[in-house]
Amino acid sequence: MAYFGGSFDASQVEPKGDYRPLPPGEYKVQITSSEFCQTSTGNGHQLKLEMEILEGDQAGRRLYDRLNLDNPNAQAVEIAQRTLSAICHAVGKLSVQDSEELHMLPMIAVVIVKPERTGKDGRTYSTSNEVQTYKALGSGQAASFGGGGTKPANAAPAAGSGQSASAPWKRSAA
Numbered sequence: 001m002a003y004f005g006g007s008f009d010a011s012q013v014e015p016k017g018d019y020r021p022l023p024p025g026e027y028k029v030q031i032t033s034s035e036f037c038q039t040s041t042g043n044g045h046q047l048k049l050e051m052e053i054l055e056g057d058q059a060g061r062r063l064y065d066r067l068n069l070d071n072p073n074a075q076a077v078e079i080a081q082r083t084l085s086a087i088c089h090a091v092g093k094l095s096v097q098d099s100e101e102l103h104m105l106p107m108i109a110v111v112i113v114k115p116e117r118t119g120k121d122g123r124t125y126s127t128s129n130e131v132q133t134y135k136a137l138g139s140g141q142a143a144s145f146g147g148g149g150t151k152p153a154n155a156a157p158a159a160g161s162g163q164s165a166s167a168p169w170k171r172s173a174a
Helices: 072-091
Strands: 025-038 045-053 064-072 108-116 128-135
Touching: 025 064, 045 072, 064 072, 064 108, 064 128, 072 128
Parallel strands: none
Antiparallel strands: 025 045, 025 108, 045 064, 108 128
16 A cells, blocks of 8 residues: 555546557647757757647647758758648748747648657667648648659758758757
């Protein structure tokens, strides 16, 4: 027997949620919070996004995405820029200064399930969800520029390209 040191009132605490991976599919979501922070390796910065599912059986569940907007790996930066572009196109804001401008705007997240796997670090990672792309509500086509290796003419230059960019991810973290 373990004494709690007082009474515990379960009516005052939300029960633990369901953290099993979501079934693959398209979900109406909105970004509820974002944070631009240093990567775990300390050699770059990422934009962490938290999204809430707005409709259906999974309403209220959360999805997460991380965009490596500042990274020594140019491919990681390009992928992150394309993902951010897909989000901007999906919500109809093609020029933003702050990630908060993308908050509370509904869009579709195309979600896949990543199977359990062993990472390069030797650790085993559980089955999880990944947002494959984003698209506008009512859109039949993903709002991304993936495939074909092309980039829109107004896309921000990749890190290390020698071009300067005045982009939200270039500002200093607060």
